[in-house]
Amino acid sequence: MFDAALAKRTANTIRTLSADAIDKARSGHPGMPLGCADIAVTLWAKYLHHNPANPQWIGRDRFVLSAGHGSMLQYSLLHLFGYGLTMDDLKNFRQLGSLTPGHPEVGHTAGVEVTTGPLGSGLSSAVGIAMAEKHFDAVTGLDKSGIRLPKVVVLCGDGCMMEGCTNESASLAGHLKLDNVVVFYDSNRITIEGNTDLAFSEDTGARFAAMNWRVLTIENANDIAECDKGMAEAFQSDGRPTLVICKTAIGWGAPNKQGKSCAHGEPLGADETAAMKKALGMPEEAFTVEDAVRQFCANTVTKLQEDAAAWDKEFQKFVEADELRAAKIEKLLNKTLPEDLEAQLLAAAPVDKPVASRASGGAVLQKAAELVPALWGGAADLAPSTKSDIKKADSFSADNYAGQNIHFGIRELAMGLAGNGMALQGSTIPYTSTFFVFSDYMKPAMRLAAIQKLHEIYIFTHDSFYVGEDGPTHEPVEQIAMLRSIPGMTVIRPAEAHEVAQAWAAALRADGPVALLLTRQDLPPFAPEMAARADVSRGAYVVDDDEDFEIILIATGSEVHVALGAAKIFREEGIATRVVSMPSQELFMRQELEYQESVLPSECEIRISLEAGSTFGWDRFVGTYGLPIGLDHFGASAPYKVLAEQFGFTPEAVFQRFQSVYMHDHCDCGCDDCHGDCHHE
DSSP states (O other), X not given: OOOHXXXXXXXXXXXXXXXXXXXXXXXXXXXXXXXXXHHHHHIIIIXXXXXXXXXXXXXXXXXXESSGGGHHHXXXXXXXXXXXXXXXXXXXXXXXXXXXXXXXXXXXSTTOOSOOOSTTHHHHHHHHHHHHHHHHHHHHTGGGSOOOOOOEEEEEEHHHHHSHHHHHHHHHHHHHTOTTEEEEEEEOOEETTEEGGGTOOSOHHHHHHHTTOEEEEESOTTSHHHHHHHHHHHXXXXXXXXXEEEEOOTTTTOTTTTTSGGXXXXXXXXXXHHHHHHHHTOOSSTXXXXXXXXXXXXXXXXXXXXXXXHHHHHHHHHHXXXXXXXXXXXXXXXXXXXXXXXXXXXXXXXXXXXXXXHHHHHHHHHHHHHHOTTEEEEESSOHHHHTOSOTTSOBOBTTBTXXXXXXXXXXXXXXXXXXXXXXXXXXXXXXXXXXXXXXXXXXXXXXXXXXXXXXXXXXXXXXXXXXXGGOGGGXXXXXXXXXXXXXXXXXXXXXXXXXXXXXXXXXXHOSSOEEEEOOSSEEOOOOHHHHHHOOXXXXXXXXXXXXXXXXXXXXXXXXXXXXXXXXXXHHHTTOOEEXXXXXXXXXXXXXXXXXXXXXXXXXXXXXXXXXSSOOTTTHHHHOTTOEEEOOOSOOOSSOHHHHHHHHTOSHHHHHHHHHHHHSGGGOOSOOXXXXXXXXTO
């Protein structure tokens, strides 16, 4: 039975633990842990289905602390409810190597579902978790089984509500009627600069109601009884996502800082913490948990584990009742891939005629979706252009959560963050898609995907100035360097259909985020002998070669064909040439040094890189005497073939650049036919 008095004592314990840890670290944000302790204890002790003995329990509700700066609230809960965080872990808050970093990190601390920090990102990722959960329930039939279905519970603050990603994600959630989402909004009306009246005066409840959310209010969310009453209603679905506006006082219980902006992001200090403990009637000694509080939490955990065991029994019976269903569930949860994945994807690739890599990518996607049930996703209103819809599948909608094609609308940031949540849910390899230039709108989400090492796939088409007539606003230049600068992000820019198929295979086998960069314009397929050499999995390989080559042309994507054309001119001029296709710098740099040396031998110092984007970063491959050819300025509006001539992306222009750099302009040897090998003598 839920004991409100002990729950209040537990909430006050969270307040003292949080204040003590932040004071000891001399860093942190006490305002939210103090203000939201009553909400959190009521939720964790009575309404949230979770299992501390198995943090990855499939039947759990997901708790997402979107206002990640309030991390000591979550760490205190994890400690009290038996998730393995010790008192020493709390004492090491924000210290190097601790399990209690400044913001919660998934995969680092048991019980943390999402890496949060950037405000609003947690709520937006929670929408993705809810989408994936709805899909899993629908395709497995769990939604019709009568078994309790998990919810996604978010605790956020005023800052989350101001961020644009929250509005995008909430709009999508309301449209999709994701009634498995319950958001508790800590409305304390305080930010770092002062009262929210400085910059935020909207009616947030009316905004969410307009986006098809049910809106409830807890007038005093620092009262356990009111929290209990509000949650009882919130956890009964009315067919819409639910926003609960929780009116709190930031820093509640701290007599001189409660309700003030100084409580938000700085330690209370020894005197104020002592005064708070005295006002709340709590023990003076730091990091103290009373026996009654320990017992209250232990009793709760016992009940939670009993409920989890009962749910598991129902779920196992449901699984075993149907062999086909059991097999599907296993494939989804394990994200099973066929052993002959590459061969099957290659067989699906259109290699008999020139075709844009966005089109060959779309063809390969059809086969990939057939082979990998966990793969599904969508685009930001661009599927007809990015070729990212699954032809034989329905749309994912409020009327059909089993659909595999998501219509994210023109909400790129929400799409990226929802993709993160889909990957975190555990039964999905999500893909998201838009024009490459709009990856700028997705950068925060992609960075978080890399931090969390999430397995998701980005399909970015219209990958260069070859977009043509749409002009510089739609022609990506610096975006490729941006993606490559993200630690843990794998970027693959395939040259034609064989490489596209292999790129998809590499993306499906990856253990982190992968970006596929695909063309608008047609690309000729490799001849059979070149196709036989293709090996995207190693990042770069020799696609065409002369014995005793004197120069190496390194290219990605559509520029591989320019390099092959240039190689013919070099050979006509008596210059032996090697052509290397490098679809992925990241995959290449993960290879052993011996392989890297075999592709780009050190003794060949004359190297030219070709890529229709920024040359930033190519120096590590072309070296001191190399020539990076790219686009270090914005594009223009014209037919793409005109732009190729204008920007020097033709075989003839490449050879002319070579001549201007490596021949007489830089040679004083006096010979009539010198080229690269005397450039540095």
